[in-house]
Amino acid sequence: MRQIKNRSGNIITNTKNIKKDKYEIKGKLIIVEGIDGSGKSTQIHLLDKWLRFNNKPAFLSEWNSSEIVKNITSRGKKKEQLTPTTFSLLHATDFADRYERNIFPLLRAGYTVLADRYIYTAYARDIVRGCNPLWIKKLYSFALKPDITFYFRVPVDIAAGRILSGRPKLKYYEAGMDLNLSNDIYESYRIFQSRIIEQYEKMITSENFTVIDGTLNIEKQQELVREKFKSVISFDGEN
């Protein structure tokens, strides 16, 4: 554990908790990250089910799901007219809305808040899209750091295979077509997603990610997720 001294020379053991105590955060924040098709949504959904089954107050917040922003984002995507900066700011607005109205108040109320994608998605995507990394980090500086960040690591081909088994083709922005990486949408997807993976990999240590092998079967992954959860958060209930 990190040890830092405050001004009066007393040792503070965990910097993360200082900020939380100020706001009396009683709840826990658990988030999942990974590229599309990494299986993270399935896993956070199962974690949510497990908590609810055990009567734990839980709330799941998904990326790009704010009532007031998501229609605009999807309209902009359809028209393919979103520049990286606008794209980034719309997602930040979406995040802020969910954060101010759900995530933060529920954490204060003692909920376990689960988030399917969090600030690291923005860090990774927006940096790959060409926004300034420092700008992005400061933009999201109002967000609390999660108690656990699960990162689902999968090779690009497996992720693509999973996406394409559910629908016929890749979408413009998820393939990074706005970046002119390649005229071929599959090639563009591969380059774009590989760059996002690169960004995620860089954050593993600095942002304290818990890496889960996303190629394992669903049950095994969930077992690992729950194990980690119980090691960090006191949990009395059945498995």
Added chain:
Amino acid sequence: MERIKMEKFSIIQYYGHGIPYLKNLESKGKLIILEGPDSSGRSTQISLLNNYLEANGHAVLNTGLRRSELISEGIVEAKERHLLRKRTMSLFYAADFADQLENKIIPALKAGYIVLADRYIYTLMARDAVRKINRTWSHNLYGFAIKPDLIFYLDVDPNELIRRAFQKTTEELLRGIFDKDNFLDYYESGEDIGFSDDLLESFISYQMKMKHEFYRLQKKYGIIKINGNQNIEQVQNELRNKIDKFLKIPFDSSTK
């Protein structure tokens, strides 16, 4: 037609981190901002300036807050439904601005237009600060904004704003206070701006805070204060004088 010459190229300057994928852009145009509270006569002044500049042979593009085709409607709707919290509101307006900046303002500057903006990032930063959002955070947020050539602020005494507002009907006054951009409304709940049952009291208190914030911003961003308590013609003449001097056009046309 010597007067319409604006031969100089300049490289677009950003306030902060900028837009990394839009570096070293050449601008042939000028970006001129008019800031000021509601009822300060801002729109009237903008439209007079627009006519004047066009009459002098300049191509003019008008822009302002909440005018992105993609995003503005969403902001209006969310505000009507009282759904916006302060950070969300701040970022929503920033997204609206970003869309206009990249899709309208920058292309117009490259093409040699005079871009006349009816308010810019300063109003947005002042609103944030009045809502207790950290100033450094707002300053970073707008690090992608380009530095204007001229920034004016119509400084009007809040009591004068009230007097002007009272010239309208009571109904319009209520609408003016609640529905426009003053934010003396539901989702602020007066936590940070001393909202009270007395609309006028709230209005004045809010305007005073905004005014204060603008005084702070004035030094930092080189905002030119214009006495907005004067009549329309006086204000317009002052603006034209300063713009002409900047564009190096002789001042020879009087207010219409």
